[in-house]
Amino acid sequence: MEGKKFELVSFSLCPYVQRARAILIEKNIEHDIKFIDLDSPPEWFFDISPMEKVPVLLVDGKPLFESMVICEYLDEITEGSLHPMDPFKKAENRAWIEYGNSILSSTYDLFITSDEKNFKRLTATLDEKFDTLEDDCLKGTPFFNGDKFSIIDAVYAPVFRFHVALAKYHDFGFFDDRPRLSLWRDTLLSYKAVIKSVPDNYADELDAYLRKQDSVFSSKMKT
Numbered sequence: 001m002e003g004k005k006f007e008l009v010s011f012s013l014c015p016y017v018q019r020a021r022a023i024l025i026e027k028n029i030e031h032d033i034k035f036i037d038l039d040s041p042p043e044w045f046f047d048i049s050p051m052e053k054v055p056v057l058l059v060d061g062k063p064l065f066e067s068m069v070i071c072e073y074l075d076e077i078t079e080g081s082l083h084p085m086d087p088f089k090k091a092e093n094r095a096w097i098e099y100g101n102s103i104l105s106s107t108y109d110l111f112i113t114s115d116e117k118n119f120k121r122l123t124a125t126l127d128e129k130f131d132t133l134e135d136d137c138l139k140g141t142p143f144f145n146g147d148k149f150s151i152i153d154a155v156y157a158p159v160f161r162f163h164v165a166l167a168k169y170h171d172f173g174f175f176d177d178r179p180r181l182s183l184w185r186d187t188l189l190s191y192k193a194v195i196k197s198v199p200d201n202y203a204d205e206l207d208a209y210l211r212k213q214d215s216v217f218s219s220k221m222k223t
């Protein structure tokens with residue numbers, strides 16, 4: 001990785017960008033960051049992003065897309081690994097990362113849906129998913145794999161960041177009586193690489209973004 005130039009093409013609120021940024025920071029990789037407006041992306045973005053999504057990592061100008069591919073590449077080109085060494089544990093981490101992706105997707109749907117029934121259905125779906133994490137997956141350690149930050153932690157941190165922001169306006173109760181989940185959330189949201197993975201004005205930008213949705217959730221923000 002000596003001498004390579006890294007630039008992360010980003011959108012300020014994107015949870016998939018945050019995981020890549022957290023790994024860059026955790027692994028002390030010098031990088032630039034370029035924010036684009038996803039509502040009107042610049043022409044050059046379509047040339048480097050076949051899926052038309054952020055993040056894209058430019059490595060000496062060559063694009064890599066898909067956040068997990070980026071995270072694992074960054075992990076592999078630097079000292080030490082942020083994945084477990086044991087192949088089964090690593091595979092298990094990847095499986096729960098997919099689970100985290102499904103939580104992110106339900107969370108996004110939750111704050112944009114304008115249908116009350118769908119809002120209730122998504123709330124129940126998320127409640128079940130958090131229950132599964134609490135009961136079947138977490139061991140009561142600060143980080144997912146014990147006392148050290150791993151790639152899977154970088155994936156779940158943005159999930160918790162969203163839910164802490166949403167809980168200011170509506171009591172979903174997702175963390176009630178879930179001590180393992182609450183410990184994991186608190187550990188991640190106070191971890192340096194996670195804190196630094198978003199711009200300073202992130203909370204205000206997210207608030208403005210949520211408010212401008214014509215959704216069941218945004219109506220709760222106004223009451």
Ligand SMILES: N[C@@H](CCC(=O)N[C@@H](CS)C(=O)NCC(=O)O)C(=O)O
Nearest residue numbers: 014015016052053054055066067068
């Ligand atoms: N599977 C992709 C998902 C990335 C993603 O969904 N990014 C969103 C922003 S958070 C995006 O770029 N959306 C643009 C669009 O769908 O037009 C990854 O892990 O990188």
